[in-house]
Amino acid sequence: MTTQNLKPLQNLLGYTFKNEKLLQIALTHRSCLNEPGVTESYERLEFLGDAVLEMIISVYLFNKYPDKMEGYLTAARSATVRTESLSKISKDHGIDTYIIMSKGEESTGGRNNPSILEDVIESLIGALYCDGGLDAANQFFKNFILPNAESIINENQLKDAKSLLQEKAQSKGFVSPLYKTVKESGPDHNKTFEVVVLVNDKEITTGSGKSKQEAEQNAAKKAVELI
Structure with a gap:
């Protein structure tokens, strides 16, 4: 598998990886695991990123809405990080174009699959956390997720x-x-x-x-x- 130039993506993220291999893994779909040189997909980083994102958004909502009860905060968190919200971020910022997947996966619409687009946002957060700690992950949240949070978190959109x-x-x-x-x-x-x-x-x-x-x-x- 040819290694792609990830400098433009790092410029977009506003973060330069000390270990660029982490970024490469964060973009690699499991459909590539049978290709030469590919030993790991983004799934472990996605697992970590999901937990990190949940913690970051929970702290943000807890501080932002001191008068809201647990039920409201839970609904607000779910609305902010649901598949529709995260996959839109991937598309809107062109992050989807960097996802590494097999030709077969791409031919069946993998690059437009909302679940994959969501997964990569979470795996990127996991990679940022591993490379730069909570500060790097939190900066991604502020730059890419928070701008849409206020429009998502309102009384009419919290209920699915x-x-x-x-x-x-x-x-x-x-x-x-x-x-x-x-x-x-x-x-x-x-x-x-x-x-x-x-x-x-x-x-x-x-x-x-x-x-x-x-x-x-x-x-x-x-x-x-x-x-």
Whole structure:
């Protein structure tokens, strides 16, 4: 696998890695693991970055909203770091163009897969934390995530589609919605899930996505308009 020039990305990040290998790993999708010279994908760094980001956003919200209770803070954190929010950052800043993936993964839409775009944001945070500590990770948060946080964190956007459907069902005296996965297709690294949502044991509609969570949210979005 050819090593790409990562200087432009480091300029974008506003951070120069002492160990550039960390940045290379943070961008490497597991589809490349069978290629010569590739021994590690971004998944371990993603695991770390997810935890670091959760801590950073939790501290930010705790200090920003001293009068808000735990439920509000949890919803605000979820809205800020959900797949839709993080994948948009990857696209908006061109970070997606640096992701290293196999030709097969790319041909099946991997570079536009929201889950992969989200994963790379988290793996970058993990790499920054390993290379430059909490200060480097926190600077990424301030530069790339925080600018969108205020527009995301408002009363109308904190509730996701499943929460809205739950509330609407309860307001009509229905039992809580039930989600069932009815179909999985595609290879393990690029699956598509189809989910049906039921209210009062009645099938309302279906939704699909690259994860079960995404499929459930898409089904709930449609169901809110139908019950």
